[in-house]
Amino acid sequence: MPRVVSLFLPRWPTDRLRRKSGDASPPHEAPLVLIGRTGRRRTIAALDTNAQALGLTRGMAVAKAQALVPGLVVMDADPPADRQGLERLALWALQRISPVVAADPPDGLVIDTTGTDHLHGGEEMMLTAIVQRLAASGVEARAAVADTWGAAHAAARFVRRQTTVVPAGRGTAMLRPMPLAALRLDGEIVTGLRSLGFETVGDLMDQPRAPLVLRFGPEIGRRLEQAVGLVAEPVEPIRSPELVEVRRVFGEPIGAAETIARYTGKLVDALCLQLEKRGLGARRLDLLLHRVDDTLQFIRVGMAQPVRDPKRLTRLLRDKIETIDPGFGIEIMVLVAIETEALHDNQAISSLVAPPEPDVSDLVDVLANRVGGNRLYRFTPVQSDVPERSVARVPALAPETGATWEGDWPRPPRLLPRPEPVETMALLPDHPPVWFTWRGVRRRVKRADGPERIRGEWWKRDAEMTTVRDYFRVEDETGERYWLFRSGDGEREDSGSHRWFLHGIFA
Numbered sequence: 001m002p003r004v005v006s007l008f009l010p011r012w013p014t015d016r017l018r019r020k021s022g023d024a025s026p027p028h029e030a031p032l033v034l035i036g037r038t039g040r041r042r043t044i045a046a047l048d049t050n051a052q053a054l055g056l057t058r059g060m061a062v063a064k065a066q067a068l069v070p071g072l073v074v075m076d077a078d079p080p081a082d083r084q085g086l087e088r089l090a091l092w093a094l095q096r097i098s099p100v101v102a103a104d105p106p107d108g109l110v111i112d113t114t115g116t117d118h119l120h121g122g123e124e125m126m127l128t129a130i131v132q133r134l135a136a137s138g139v140e141a142r143a144a145v146a147d148t149w150g151a152a153h154a155a156a157r158f159v160r161r162q163t164t165v166v167p168a169g170r171g172t173a174m175l176r177p178m179p180l181a182a183l184r185l186d187g188e189i190v191t192g193l194r195s196l197g198f199e200t201v202g203d204l205m206d207q208p209r210a211p212l213v214l215r216f217g218p219e220i221g222r223r224l225e226q227a228v229g230l231v232a233e234p235v236e237p238i239r240s241p242e243l244v245e246v247r248r249v250f251g252e253p254i255g256a257a258e259t260i261a262r263y264t265g266k267l268v269d270a271l272c273l274q275l276e277k278r279g280l281g282a283r284r285l286d287l288l289l290h291r292v293d294d295t296l297q298f299i300r301v302g303m304a305q306p307v308r309d310p311k312r313l314t315r316l317l318r319d320k321i322e323t324i325d326p327g328f329g330i331e332i333m334v335l336v337a338i339e340t341e342a343l344h345d346n347q348a349i350s351s352l353v354a355p356p357e358p359d360v361s362d363l364v365d366v367l368a369n370r371v372g373g374n375r376l377y378r379f380t381p382v383q384s385d386v387p388e389r390s391v392a393r394v395p396a397l398a399p400e401t402g403a404t405w406e407g408d409w410p411r412p413p414r415l416l417p418r419p420e421p422v423e424t425m426a427l428l429p430d431h432p433p434v435w436f437t438w439r440g441v442r443r444r445v446k447r448a449d450g451p452e453r454i455r456g457e458w459w460k461r462d463a464e465m466t467t468v469r470d471y472f473r474v475e476d477e478t479g480e481r482y483w484l485f486r487s488g489d490g491e492r493e494d495s496g497s498h499r500w501f502l503h504g505i506f507a
Contacts, residue, residue, distance in 0.1 A: 001170050002295075003123070003236070003295040005111040006094075006152035007130065008142045012107050013046035013077060015139045016085045026073040045298075048142075055139045082106065084101035090238045091143050095338055097130065098235045099286035099298045108156070110149055115144075115323060116300065119372040129165035146171045149235065150227030154182035154201075161369060166369035174230045176202030183223040191217050234294050244337040246270040246279065253329020255291050258426030260289070260330065261318050267335040268314045281306025281343030287317055289324060290332035297324050302373055304364045304397040305342040312362060316369055364396045381405050386456050387415060409452050410473070412483045419501035423483065426500070429490025432472045436484065438502050443476040453489070466494045473506070 009015065013034050018025040026032050033053055036045035042062040044051075054069050066072050082178025086103040093109055094101040097120070113126070120126035127143040134141040144155035144164035151171035155164045166174050175182065178201050180190045191218070198204060204212070204224060212220050225231040230366050239245070246267050254260060263289065275282060283306055287299040301316040367374045377393040381403040386391045390405060405411065424436035432448030448501035450472035469484040483504035488496025 001149060002112065002114045002166075003098075003145055004119065004128075004147070004149045004152045005105065005113050005127065005143060005145045005158040006149065007109040008144075008153075009107050009109075009134075009139060010138045010142070011048055012017070013027060013048075013079075016082060017075065017078075018048075019138050022086075026075075027178070030071065030073050032067055032073045033065060034075055034334075034401050036077045036079075038066050045079075060107070065077035069331065076503070079106070087238060091240055093130075093323050094238060098128070098131065099288060099300050099336075099338070100236050100296055104237050108153075110235050112298075114280050114295065115147065119374070121374065122370075123165050124163065127165065131194050143282075146174070148225065148227055148229045149233045150184065151175060153184060154178055154227070155336070158182050172205075175227055176205065180204070183227060185219060185223060190214060193220075197502065217244075232295055233291065234296055237288070237296075239336075244271060244274050244280065244282075244334070244340060245334060246274065247334040248330060249332050250330070250434075253331050255326035255329045257324075260324065260326070260333075261321055263333055264317050264321070265310070265314045267333060268317065270338060270419070272308050272310045272313070272334050273342075275308050275337065275340065278340075279342055280337070280340040282307045282339070282385070283307075283339045283341055284337070284339035285313060285317065286334075286336045288332075288334040288336070291486045292329045293326045294325055295327070297326070297330075299324065300364070302339075303361070304368065304395065305361050306343045307361075307365075308343055316365060319366070319369070354464050361397055367489050368396070376499075383395075384457065386409070386457060387454070388418070389457075389471040391415070398429045409471075410506075412481075412506045414505045414507075416503060419485070419503045420472065422485070422500050422502050424500045426486070428498075430470075432474060433484060433500065436474075436482075436500065436502070438482075443472045443478075443480070443482075446477050447475040449473045451486075454485075466492070468495050471503070480482065 014032050017034070019483060029050065031051035032048045033044045033056060034046040035042050038059070041316065042268060044056060044058050044060045044062060044065060045059065047056055051069070051072070051333045056065050056069065056144060061291060062074060066074065081104055083103070086109065090101045090103045092420065093111055098111050098113045098116050102110050103420065104110045117126050119121045123145050127145060131141045131143055142156050142162050144152045144159065144166065146152040146155055147168055148165035148171055151174060154165055154175055160468050180193055180198060180201065182201055194332070204220065209221050222231065247256065248263055248267060252334070282303060284302045288299040291297065299320045373393050377394050378396055378399065379391045380394045382390050382392045383403070392459055414457055420438065422436045422438045424433040426433040430451055431453065432450055433445055435444045451470035454469045454471060456467040458465040468489050469485045469487060471483060473481060474484055475481045482502055484500060485501055486498060490498065490499040503505050
């Protein structure tokens with residue numbers, strides 16, 4: 001089932017202008033409007049949230065807006081620059097989200113995410129991450145995902161939520177109560193339909209198609225069929241001249257997995273020659289397969305380090321060929337190096353000087369492309385006294401920083417995601433527990449060592465000014481060893497709750 005994301009940027013012209021202007025941009029609290037011309041009149045073409053909250057609207061005369069809002073910041077609109085900005089944003093999404101991304105002027109992007117959402121933690125997490133990333137850059141956004149471009153476009157613009165996931169097969173039911181403008185119809189057509197008494201998309205779905213075609217042309221039927229998935233609406237992915245790309249056009253469509261794999265290898269060989277000429281290695285590849293029914297299938301693979309080895313790249317791509325549905329045949333195959341880096345040939349080091357370091361990057365690439373790059377990582381030490389803050393996730397092949405943990409007290413190899421409360425009995429203030437109950441099992445303590453006192457990091461949070469934890473290493477009657485702590489010093493009430501928690505397990 002295809003899945004399409006529509007990204008709606010309701011304030012794109014003003015957000016882009018503020019972002020581009022940097023320190024020279026108008027103050028964020030100042031109302032801002034961008035002006036264009038309607039005939040000989042100067043009217044508002046775009047406005048920010050502050051201006052809209054003061055009662056201004058698009059199409060309003062600029063003179064009237066300035067009379068209503070003293071101190072209004074007025075600047076010229078620049079539609080070509082807005083379009084170019086959308087295309088740059090589409091290239092950003094192309095590298096980070098999906099191989100099939102296109103600008104959806106004047107205020108959005110469309111992204112085909114079929115089969116890629118699991119790489120981002122699922123559709124809800126993917127949409128949230130996109131919206132949050134744009135918000136951090138000063139761009140307001142709403143995002144929706146549905147089975148079709150039309151349904152996702154409508155949900156992003158007419159559902160008042162930042163993120164909307166339309167379940168598979170529910171696009172038609174979602175569209176029915178929406179206004180006619182949700183179908184991306186021309187304004188004159190919408191006005192004409194309203195004059196006939198039509199108000200919602202459902203009203204059109206329930207009407208015979210022929211009278212509407214006679215009066216308004218084929219546009220209404222085409223948009224309806226696209227929105228419900230009866231007619232394909234492929235997303236033509238954006239491309240940049242800077243991308244390294246090779247393609248193969250077939251006189252007769254192909255469909256067998258073995259044939260696709262064979263031509264994949266030929267495309268990889270051709271791409272590696274292009275990369276070698278430029279002194280580059282690939283960090284991310286997209287294999288796009290255009291079917292005869294005007295739909296697109298794709299494969300994306302990523303590498304932890306720049307790679308230009310044809311055998312290695314071919315193997316990564318072929319591992320995913322089973323996910324391809326050739327349909328009635330594939331007529332064009334395109335291989336694109338979406339992300340590249342400079343790659344220099346390493347000089348061989350004699351084994352008499354130093355033994356070669358084991359190269360696990362191939363294994364890392366295979367695992368990352370199967371489970372998702374965000375799920376493959378390693379831990380690195382961080383300078384912090386609080387145990388849960390003393391580690392951080394880094395990419396699997398991130399360079400070593402030389403950081404280490406300080407102190408002589410041992411630490412458990414397994415730290416729980418968060419401390420879990422336990423029931424226990426212990427003498428205050430410095431004695432270890434006699435027994436404790438964790439996850440419904442009571443364990444009697446046979447040996448214990450501690451306490452190790454860890455104080456709060458008061459320079460990070462005022463609430464940690466007086467808090468302490470007393471940690472104990474304990475061993476139960478079966479030989480299992482645990483890391484427990486008491487929240488508080490056992491004497492002062494402001495030092496903690498004096499409850500006990502299990503934080504880690506020793507090997």
